[in-house]
Each structure stands twice: as C-alpha cells, then as structure tokens.
Amino acid sequence: MxxxxxxxxxxxxxxxxxxxxxxxxxxxxxxxxxxxxxxxxxxxxxxxxxxxxxxxxxxxxxxxxxxxxxxxxxxxxxxxxxxxxxxxxxxxxxxxxxxxxxxxxxxxxxxxxxxxxxxxxxxxxxxxxxxxxxxxxxxxxxxxxxxxxxxxxxxxxxxxxxILPTAWQGVQYADVPEGGSLAVIGLGPVGQLAVRAARHLGIEQVIGVDLVDERLALAREHGATTVDRRSVKDVGDALRELTDGRGPDSVLEAVGMEAHGNPVAHGIIATAARAPKPLARKTIETVGIDRLDALHTSIDAVRRGGTVSISGVYGGSADPMPMLTLFDKGVQMRMGQxxxxxxxxxxxxxxxxxxxxxxxxxxxxxxxxxxxxxxxxxxxxxxxxxxxxxxxxx
Ligand SMILES: NC(=O)c1ccc[n+]([C@@H]2O[C@H](COP(=O)([O-])OP(=O)(O)OC[C@H]3O[C@@H](n4cnc5c(N)ncnc54)[C@H](O)[C@@H]3O)[C@@H](O)[C@H]2O)c1
Ligand SMILES: [Zn+2]
Ligand SMILES: [Zn+2]
Structure with a gap:
C-alpha cells in the first residue's frame, strides 16, 4: 500500500x-x-x-x-x-x-x-x-x-x-464562569473549533489571538473578537483592555511548543533536533525545549483566580515557568492529550x-x-x- x-x-x-x-x-x-x-x-x-x-x-x-x-x-x-x-x-x-x-x-x-x-x-x-x-x-x-x-x-x-474533541475538552477545562470571557491563543484548526465550540456553548465574549490574517478573519466570522499579535505591543495588555482591565476569566492555549516569539529558544530547539539522536533525546528530556511565548502570554493575560486550559502540546522537562506569577495570581491550570x-x-x-x-x-x-x-x-x-x-x- x-x-x-x-x-x-x-x-x-x-x-x-x-x-x-x-x-x-x-x-x-x-x-x-x-x-x-x-x-x-x-x-x-x-x-x-x-x-x-x-x-x-x-x-x-x-x-x-x-x-x-x-x-x-x-x-x-x-x-x-x-x-x-x-x-x-x-x-x-x-x-x-x-x-x-x-x-x-x-x-x-x-x-x-x-x-x-x-x-x-x-x-x-x-x-x-x-x-x-x-x-x-x-x-x-x-x-x-x-x-x-x-x-x-x-x-x-x-x-x-x-481536533473537535480537543477543542471541546479545552473549552470544558477552561471552566468559563457564567457570563464570563474566554481568550483563545492560537487560531489554527484547534483554536478555530474552540472559538466555535465556546460560542455554541453560550460563552459570550470569546477573543482569539493569532498572527495570520486568514485565521484572525475566520475566527471573527464565527463570533470572536480578535487581537493580532503583530499589531499590539503586549497581548496581555490588549486582552486586559477588552476585559475591564482584569484579564479574561479563562484562557485556552492552542499553540504549543513551537510558538512564534522566542528566537533564543528557537535556536536551542533547532540545534537539539539536529543533534545525534541519543544526545538530542537527552537534551529534550533535561533542558527546556519549548518555545513558551503562547503559554507565558496565557499566564500573564488570565485574570487573578482564573483558569488556563492548555491544548497545545509541550515536551520539555525543565522549561522555565513563571511560578511566582502563577502562584501569586492563584491560577488554575488543566492540560493534556x-x-x-x-x-x-x-x-x-x-x-x-x-x-x-x-x-x-x-x-x-x-x-x-x-x-x-x-x-x-x-x-x-x-x-x-x-x-x-x-x-x-x-
Ligand atoms: N491536547 C491534544 O490532545 C491536542 C490535540 C490536537 C492538537 N494539539 C495541539 O494543539 C496545538 C494547535 O494545533 P493546530 O492543529 O491548531 O496547529 P497550528 O500549528 O495550525 O496552530 C497554531 C496557531 O498558533 C499561532 N501562533 C503561533 N505562535 C503564536 C503566539 N505566540 N501567539 C498566538 N498565536 C500563535 C499560529 O499562527 C497558528 O495559527 C498544537 O500544539 C497541537 O500539537 C493538541
Ligand atoms: Zn491531531
Ligand atoms: Zn484502558
């Protein structure tokens, strides 16, 4: 075959x-x-x-x-x-x-x-x-x-x-409160269906973030407000502006480990992927290999006491994570396949x-x-x- x-x-x-x-x-x-x-x-x-x-x-x-x-x-x-x-x-x-x-x-x-x-x-x-x-x-x-x-x-x-169950689970895990808001970071196929599922489930304020024109436009067609990552200085600030200064109640991360926005991590990942397999595996298993831009944006943007739901796939074992912010803001996180x-x-x-x-x-x-x-x-x-x-x- x-x-x-x-x-x-x-x-x-x-x-x-x-x-x-x-x-x-x-x-x-x-x-x-x-x-x-x-x-x-x-x-x-x-x-x-x-x-x-x-x-x-x-x-x-x-x-x-x-x-x-x-x-x-x-x-x-x-x-x-x-x-x-x-x-x-x-x-x-x-x-x-x-x-x-x-x-x-x-x-x-x-x-x-x-x-x-x-x-x-x-x-x-x-x-x-x-x-x-x-x-x-x-x-x-x-x-x-x-x-x-x-x-x-x-x-x-x-x-x-x-992608449909993934988007659906992502929205369920985002646990948006009655009358609340959801930001969807990344408007690929998963993010698109998350926007549609969220609207279908009655979430009124859905905000999509991406950096590709057609993807932003398609999310708008399905009821999202959008933020173009290329045209704002800080996505977190842009999302806070749309949500009474507090940040969205929930953020669904639908980007994953290859997010745009961190050239240094990009270099490390590219080098790891090209190294001989045993060395590359060791690097991936012991060093942070993820480009965390979208995840860090999600953590920054979510309101205090809100929920971050991660659908994007991550793979590093030692990624630097903003634990102080997570703890101080009292953020809840759910994720997984x-x-x-x-x-x-x-x-x-x-x-x-x-x-x-x-x-x-x-x-x-x-x-x-x-x-x-x-x-x-x-x-x-x-x-x-x-x-x-x-x-x-x-
Ligand atoms: N958890 C699961 O079971 C599961 C299932 C399917 C897919 N996934 C993961 O979900 C993610 C999305 O999948 P997809 O098929 O929609 O892929 P995709 O690559 O088409 O979508 C990613 C989108 O994120 C955008 N993006 C990149 N960097 C960004 C940034 N810094 N800020 C905002 N947007 C940014 C890209 O422009 C793109 O539109 C992937 O990581 C994929 O592996 C997980
Ligand atoms: Zn898939
Ligand atoms: Zn079983």
Whole structure:
C-alpha cells in the first residue's frame, strides 16, 4: 500500500510499504477514506525528530471503511464506516473506566513513562503506524472506533478523531464562569473549533489571538473578537483592555511548543533536533525545549483566580515557568492529550445535526490525494495559500 512516511527533518514522502495485518484478536484493518494533517504532525517535522525513525508512517486523524476484523471485535463488521480516535484506549481499565482515555493503562507506553499509545506519534507513544496511508491496523477496535452512518459526509466526522474533541475538552477545562470571557491563543484548526465550540456553548465574549490574517478573519466570522499579535505591543495588555482591565476569566492555549516569539529558544530547539539522536533525546528530556511565548502570554493575560486550559502540546522537562506569577495570581491550570472517546458520543450528535452548527464542512481549506501530502505538509507549516486545514484522500 501507499503511505506517508517520515524520512528526516522536514522530509516526508509517499512510500510503498507492506499492508498491515491483524496481529491481535481485538485489531481491525481500516481502509482510509479521509485523513487530515494536524498541528501535532508539524512537531514531528521538527522538534520531535529524535523520536522518529526513517520510514515511520505518520497520521493520527483518519476515518474509513472496516476491511477486516479480528475474532474478538464483536461491535464492527467489514464494510462498517468508522472514525478512529487518535489515542488508543482499551475502554475497560482503571483509567478508561474513569473517562481518562488518554491515560489508558492497557496501552500506556511504560518504557517511555508516557500515557496511552497514539497513532503515528513517535517512539514516545508506542511507534504505532499512523493513518496517512491507504490502510491502518487499529488496535483495540473492540472499543475505539466510532461507527458512522454511510450517508454522512467525511468532512464533518473526520474531526471527531482529534481536533473537535480537543477543542471541546479545552473549552470544558477552561471552566468559563457564567457570563464570563474566554481568550483563545492560537487560531489554527484547534483554536478555530474552540472559538466555535465556546460560542455554541453560550460563552459570550470569546477573543482569539493569532498572527495570520486568514485565521484572525475566520475566527471573527464565527463570533470572536480578535487581537493580532503583530499589531499590539503586549497581548496581555490588549486582552486586559477588552476585559475591564482584569484579564479574561479563562484562557485556552492552542499553540504549543513551537510558538512564534522566542528566537533564543528557537535556536536551542533547532540545534537539539539536529543533534545525534541519543544526545538530542537527552537534551529534550533535561533542558527546556519549548518555545513558551503562547503559554507565558496565557499566564500573564488570565485574570487573578482564573483558569488556563492548555491544548497545545509541550515536551520539555525543565522549561522555565513563571511560578511566582502563577502562584501569586492563584491560577488554575488543566492540560493534556484529549480523552477523545469521552467526548465522541455527545459530539457525534452535535456533528450529525442537519445544520452543521460548527460549520465543519467549511473548515478545510485544501483537499487532495494522499500523493500530495509532502507539499501539503509544507503549505500547512508555512500557512501559505490561506491554508488552515488539509484533508487528504488515499
Ligand atoms: N491536547 C491534544 O490532545 C491536542 C490535540 C490536537 C492538537 N494539539 C495541539 O494543539 C496545538 C494547535 O494545533 P493546530 O492543529 O491548531 O496547529 P497550528 O500549528 O495550525 O496552530 C497554531 C496557531 O498558533 C499561532 N501562533 C503561533 N505562535 C503564536 C503566539 N505566540 N501567539 C498566538 N498565536 C500563535 C499560529 O499562527 C497558528 O495559527 C498544537 O500544539 C497541537 O500539537 C493538541
Ligand atoms: Zn491531531
Ligand atoms: Zn484502558
């Protein structure tokens, strides 16, 4: 089959690789009909390179048709249409039974001291071949995949694999009080859906922050006030000005470790990513490797006693954090990988509504065959050609 493989820093290619086969009785094989590129994939291009091997198949946002099921998969049959959550969870362990699917104790990657295994996401998360491919082996298919009707559009449901539940969880964790305000830092696909989810949930004042024209404009179309990071001296001051001088009640950080705005950290990260793998891993595990601009902005901007909800992915172990400010302001923080399966039942119903309230069908700006994935990765990284979300068809 054809699959998108990682080859090196900033280098992904379409390769001919062996078809996946059922290995465990709870596996199924899915023939992918749509797969998306995520901001999380961009970290693989760069910072997380030391945890990849040339030939690794990327992709964790995908859906398709079940081709074959293992003997213990009673809930699915060949021909069923499914969307697959990016984290692999068993559905029965101590963590799963508490809705903490991103921490599944059956798939936890213990040799790396990490949570649940993820599709297409490095040796840190189990080196599981991903879904930017014609076929994927889906472990724990007796629990993970969400079954869909056949006549539903791919484009709405594909986002149940990751960005919609991630944005939704981010808004829930932001814990905006009645009548309160939410700032969303970063208006990529996750930030866009967070803006829409927040408005849908009745949060009146939603403020989006980014530095890309189309992304700011799209958030405004969906009811956000926006702050252009390029045109204000200090984002925290700009947000305080919009919120009675106090700062937003809650801030949702949807940028992650590669934030713009810190050239020194940028240099350290770039050097770490290029170092020989063992040295690079050591650096990542013992030095702060994250560019913390968006996170520090969130902490500065949130009002005293407010909540910071972090959806963006971070990876350093020794990042300098403004502990004095966090403590003095009495800030609450929640973060982590999304527990996708915890939100899919309620979100499935929301997505299936005739009116597409979250306007999911118009989020993708680019669509094309999987063979165009290498160019699409570059375009998404550079945010060129108005690119906000790319969907590929194998
Ligand atoms: N927690 C989870 O389970 C989960 C799931 C999916 C994605 N993510 C993470 O969420 C983040 C966003 O993902 P995405 O797909 O929307 O990616 P993206 O890279 O398209 O979006 C990031 C946005 O942040 C903006 N940005 C960069 N620096 C900024 C700054 N200093 N201030 C304000 N805005 C800034 C960029 O212009 C871009 O629009 C990534 O870190 C991704 O890894 C986490
Ligand atoms: Zn994703
Ligand atoms: Zn589990």
């Amino acid at each position: 054809k699959a998108l493989t990682w080859q090196g820093l900033g280098d992904v290619r379409i390769d001919e690789v062996a078809d996946p086969v059922i290995k465990d009785p709870t596996d199924c094989i899915v023939r992918v009909t749509s797969t998306a590129i995520c901001g999380s994939d961009l970290h693989l291009y760069n910072v997380l390179a030391p945890y990849l091997q040339p030939g690794d198949i990327l992709g964790h946002e995908f859906m398709g048709i079940v081709e074959e099921v293992g003997p213990e998969v009673g809930n699915l049959r060949a021909g069923d249409r499914v969307v697959v959550p990016f984290n692999i969870s068993c559905g029965r362990c101590w963590m799963c039974s508490r809705g903490l699917f991103a921490q599944c104790e059956t798939t936890q990657v213990r040799d790396q001291n990490k949570g649940a295994a993820l599709f297409g996401y490095t040796s840190l998360y189990g080196s599981v071949p991903g879904g930017q491919a014609e076929l994927v082996r889906v472990p724990h298919a007796d629990f993970g995949p969400v079954k869909l009707e056949h006549d539903h559009e791919d484009e709405r449901y594909l986002y149940l694999s990751d 999304c527990h996708v399966r915890r939100w899919t039942p309620e979100l499935h119903d929301l997505v299936a509504g005739a009116d597409d309230v979250l306007a999911l069908e118009s989020l993708a700006t680019h669509r094309g065959p999987l063979s165009e994935a290498p160019d699409a990765y570059r375009m998404f990284r550079e945010k060129s050609d108005g690119c906000i979300k790319v969907i590929l068809q194998p």
